[in-house]
Amino acid sequence: MILSDKTISRMLDDGSLTIRPVTKEQIQPASVDIRLGNTFSVVDDSPSGIITLDSAIKYKSITADTYLLLPGQFVLATTMEYFELPDDLTAFVEGRSSLGRMGLFIQNAGWVDPGFKGEITLELFNANRCAIELKSGRRVGQLVFAKMDDNALNPYNGKYQGQTGATGSRVFMDADIK
Secondary structure, three states: OEOOHHHHHHHHHHOOOEEEOOOHHHEEOOEEEEEEEEEEEEEOOOOOOOOOOOOOOOEEEEEOOEEEEOOOOEEEEEEEEEEEOOOOEEEEEEEOHHHHOOOEEEEOOOEEOOOOEEEEEEEEEEOOOOOEEEEOOOEEEEEEEEEOOOOOOOOOOOOOOOOOOOOOOOHHHOHHHO
16 A cells, blocks of 8 residues: 555654655655755776676765766765655655656665665666756655555665665675675
8 A cells, every 4th residue: 555645744743754854845645755865976987897796896975965967877876865664664766757858867776675774875877968967955756655564574674774875786795696
């Protein structure tokens, strides 16, 4: 079941869902608007020009209120908001259609697990032939919350728990790599 604005507001008020900072204007009929934070990370060039899945990837990170995303460029960004989801709630991350129509693709894994705590890292790609100016604080997407039929047996407590800022891939920490 997708949560309504009424249920989201109630959960924020009773503390069973945490989103901070959040304004009443961000709460939509069936979602919460998410805003762009001020940290951005790009993959640091490796000497070999190859990224592997079994070793840490180096990133260059900056803090800025404005970021110019060049044509064909990929950057990690973060939400302005910090989230804490209860063990019976999950969320879908959706980019804004208005930005997609400009050629700005906004993604994360598309999914926020029950029990997650932290800022959400967004993957941004400019598919346009022109640069796109990104500004901290601008609405870039929305979270759609879905109530689960029961609490998760194993709520999220993975390698991105508690993340803040534009957090790079930690795929090298996966158990199946060894």
